[in-house]
Amino acid sequence: MDNKDELSGKEVLFSDADKNGEPTEDTLSSCENASACKNKDKFKFSRPKRKDKPVLTPQQKKERFLRRAILSLKLFLCYLKIGLFTFGGGYAMIALLEREYVQKRKWISDAEFYEILAISESTPGPIAINSATFIGFKLIGVWGAFVAVVAVCIPSFSIILLISYFYDAFMAFIPVQYAFEGIKVGIAILITSAGVNMMKKAQKGAFEYFVFVPAFLLVTCFDIFNIDFSSVYLILIGICVGILYKLILDAINKRKSVVAVGLDTNASESESEKEEK
Amino acid sequence: MSIYLEIFLAFLKIGTVSFGGGYGMIPIIRDEMLSRGWITDDVLWNYIAIAESTPGPIAINLATFVGNDLAGFWGSLLATTAVVIPAFVIILIIAAIFKNFASNKYVKAAMKGVTPIIWGLIISTGLLLVVKCFYAEYNDFDAAGEFNFHALVIFAVVGGIALGYRLIRKKKIPPIALILISAAAGMIYYIPL
Known part of the structure; x- marks a missing residue:
């Protein structure tokens, strides 16, 4: 009897050990580490899970709809204002955006704002449009992004459209033509200094x-020689050269780290980062 | 190909490759427009001046202007929409899916390659426009243009004011102020008193 009990007890213990034992835990943790190491340089996917969405009553749905409608109206007016009062392009807009969204309304945090700036700078398109899309999306989703972009475009679109209807009549004035002779020089200086800055x-x-x-x-x-070569290709070449340079640098560093067996991998990585800088 | 489709595709292309904000877009717009023969350098120059002195992103202003020039209201609407679409779609994808896009090493590497090209484009365009103030036909060697002495004087005055402002106030002169000063200089210099 005792023996049997002991045996069964052992069996139970063993089966428990098999279920929650160390080996499985070990493999799990090592997997986690490996995936973390692998994903370090990859994109992180951050999609909210649909399953977690709570089921809403009609009353709650109505409330949510109202809240979103009011928020999108606020967003629209805010971006209309920003579109109307920013002279001199995207960088002038950034200070205004920060004051309006981070400090006054607190719709987004400081960290998020800098993330938005970093993303705007590394994606094509006007910075104003990039940031409007991003902030709108963060606040109300795709609809918010759409509202913000339309709002930021409306002032400049309508003003320019209005001006372009009077453009020919305006340019027919002799003094205006003289003024634009001067403005030519100003614009040339402006563009050159913008590039140099x-x-x-x-x-x-x-x-x-x-x-x-x-x-x-x-x-x-x-x-100078009137050669038809679009700058678009130059930019594409720039992207390729940048990535190629990075790949070559990585390959060289890998070879170095293989040769120097005693070196810690982390140390070699930080070295390569330093070299890049 | 219908003119509307052509406008849409051209500005879609411009919107897709224009890194570096409004000034980065000017060389690309200039390139695309001149090679298609849609507008001349002089008209573009005026448009840039107006775009700089009205509110809103320069890219939107220029797209609206050129679109209206080519095909009226619908042209301008199409051009503006087309120039916005790439930025809108790309940012939506990034905001919805990628969390650490800007710190990704390949994105960083691509930007490292593109940025110097943008500098080259902007500075080259700016300097060529400066030269073009003095020699209207600098790239037509048979018709070597006369030297425009008036432009040199205006260049010296406006450049001097911009530099002086920078030295005294320790910051860049606002674009609209620079444009107003150069307009005044142009008017004063050309109008016989």
């Missing part, structure tokens, strides 16, 4: 100059 502010290494100088010379030559 962008370059001054950025961090520059050998790689940047190595790309900048040929690009500058090529664009200048194309224009």
Whole structure:
């Protein structure tokens, strides 16, 4: 009897150990580590799960609809204001956006705002449109993004449309023509200084100059000799060169770390980051 | 191909590759418009001046202007929509799906390659416009244009004011102020008193 009990007890213990034992836990944790290591440089997917959505009563649905309608109206008016009062392009808009959304209304946090700026700078399109889409989406979803973008476009669109109807009559005035002779010079100065300022502010290494100088010379030559080569291709080439450079740098670093067996992988990674900078 | 489709596709292309904000877009718009023969450099120049001195993103202003020039109201609506669509779609995808887009190493690498090209485009365009103030036909060697002395004087005055403002106030002169000053300089210089 005792023996049997002991045996059965052991059996129970064993089966328990099999179920919740160390081996399974170990594999799990190692898996987690591996996936974390792998995903370090990959995109993180952050899609909210549909299953967690609570079921709403009609009353709640109505309330939510109203809340969203009011919020989208506020968003619309706010972006209309921003579109109407920002002169001189996207960067002038950033200060206004921060004051309006981060400090006054507290719709988004400081960290989110800087994330939005970083994303706007690394995606194509006007910064105003990028940030409007992002903030609108964060607040009310796709509909919010649409509302914000339409609102930010309306002032400049209607103002320019109005001006373009009077453009020919306006340009027929002799004094205006003289004024525009002067403005030509002003615009030329403005564009050049904008480019030089962008370059001054950025961090520059050998790689940047190595790309900048040929690009500058090529664009200048194309224009002087009337060669039809779209700048679009130059930008695509720029993207390819950037990624290629990164891949080559990574390959070189990998070889180095293989040769230096004793080195910690983390150390070599931080080294490569330093070299990049 | 209908003109509307052509406008839409052209501005879709411009919206897709224009990194670096409004100034980054000017060289690309100029390139696309000149190569299609849609507008001349002089008209574009005026448009940029007006776009800079009215509110709103420069890209939207320019798209509206050129679209209206080519095909009236619907042209301008199409051009504006087309220039917005790529940015809108790309940001929506990023905001909905990717959490750490801007810190991804390949995105960073691509931006590292694009940024110097944008500098090159903007600075080259700016300098060519400066040269074009002095020599209208700088890229037509048979008709070597006369040197425009008036432009040089205006250049010196406006450039001097911009530089002086920068030295005294320690910040950049607002674009609209620069445009107003250069307009005044142009009017004063050309109108015989």
